[in-house]
Amino acid sequence: MLLPRLARAMLVPLTHAAFRPDVEGREHIPRDGAVILAANHLSFLDSFLIPLVAPRPVAFLAKQEYFTGQGPRGWLTRTTLTAVGAVAVPRGAHRAAQEALETALRVLKDGRAFGIHPEGSRSRDGRLYRGRTGVAWLALASGAPVVPVAVLGTDRVQPVGARLPRPGRVTVRFGEPLRFGPPVGTAARARREATDHIMDAIAALSGQERADEYNALSGTH
Template structure:
């Protein structure tokens, strides 16, 4: 655990200098026990900014290949992912997606914080897309509260396709926790309803235009 702590000690002040973040609602994140942070997704940078601005470590899933790249870019990826406690997982077919959710569930069962982007992949047009139900599966299976999160400005700091971020201003808003009871009827409907409620809360924080469709360039659930 020493390496992640040291890396985080370096990256937090660097982030404040480079991106001058405005952080709202940190008090909504419980400091102990399992919690899910469900966020919008505008930039590759989102999964780094959220854990660094959170009052406690937050684990996100990351593509395994980010940990195995060579050269300077590979070193930067590994170091940054280590700093934020990212977990490498394979990407691919449905089974890989289910394995990713099971990995996330183990994180929650250990009483840790887990971050997820319900849209799947980054929004290319700035709209908030329909959420995939993996986030609700995790909430219902673990009993963990869900803190909605809105990240703003990261699409200007590191647009889709940009190799590295540039200085700019970002805002991170943490909303009030949402809690969901075990379903008494259809589990599929309960997951869909919970996911829609989570996306409504994210939209209220972000102010993004809504898209009725899924983002078809989806990654992890």
């Protein structure tokens, strides 16, 4: 575990030097206990950036194959993901998606912070897409508060298709925690309403144009 800690100690100052992040609302993140950070998704960089500017470790899910790559690039990817607290999961069919949610629920039941992009994949046009209800399933199953997060500028720093980020300025805004009580009505309706509430809070922080439809899922984040 020493190597990932050393990698994180290097990544934090490098992140601040390269991206000069303007971070707002860090005080909204509880310092301990389970919490869900629900963020918009503009770039592959988002899941790396949020854990490096948050006041506590945040676990995001990452494709299992990212942890098994060979050669120097595979080692670098694996070390970086481990340094930011990423959790390996399979990707693909519905069962894999459910396994991913169950993995996330275990993270929360351990009293940790878990990060999720409710849109499911990166927005390719800058709009904020309809949220998928996995975020609400986690909130209702765990009882954890949800902190909405807006990340701005990462689409310019690392656009879709770019292999590496370039220096630039980014903003991360953490909103006030949202708490959801026991479901009223059907479970499906409760999840949908909670998800819409979360996406409204993200939109208020990001100022993005809204899209009424779901974003197309891609093979990578």
